[in-house]
Amino acid sequence: MSRAFVKEGDGALDPLPDLPISPYPNHVTPTGLAALHSRLRDTQARLAALKARPDRLDKLPEAAAERDIRYLEARLRSAILIDPATFPLTEVAFGLIVTVLDDEGREQRFQITGEDEADPPQGRISPQSPLARILIGASVGDVVTWVKPSGRTELEVITIAHP
Structure with a gap:
């Protein structure tokens, strides 16, 4: 093979493509x-x-x-x-912790956090998640419908707290 079409390098790598930014x-x-x-x-x-x-x-x-x-x-x-400690506990907002009761009687806690901090198994969800979108703005006693791939679930907001 002719060496005319082979790139001679200096041993350095080209920069890797940047990670996607939301x-x-x-x-x-x-x-x-x-x-x-x-x-x-x-x-x-x-x-x-x-x-x-x-x-x-x-x-x-x-x-x-x-x-x-x-x-x-x-x-x-x-x-x-955004410091959630400054928010009143009247409705679900970014950074606050919300406890919900599902239609099978199970309690779950979620905190709406930034995308880089989100960790769903730990109960930290990003504001863009379908669950966060239905919870933001809800008050204690409100019932919201969460549409998941497995079906619809009714969630009642039972507490809202600061972290």
Whole structure:
């Protein structure tokens, strides 16, 4: 094969494509903002450790760390801090914790958090989730209908609390 069409490189990688950034406003709770700062510090430390390796033949981990740093810095620049402690407990809002009772008598707790902080198994849901969209604005005693792939579920709001 002719070497005319082979790219000779210097051993460096092209930057990895950036991680997708959500088109929604980047609302964050104080806890979520602190977590973003912590993730950035940890990723910067990981990158420094990767660059300090004596054998740096595999540059992919460095490129991944640099990409993650670009993502975290972008999320921090666009962060809109919302402190739920300032909200009255009259209706479900961003950052507040809501306890609901489903139509089978089970209680569940959810906190509506920023996208980067969301963790559904831990009860933290993003404002764009179907569940959060039906809960936002509901008051204690309200019954909302959550349409899931498995069917419709009626949820009664039984408490609203600060984190």
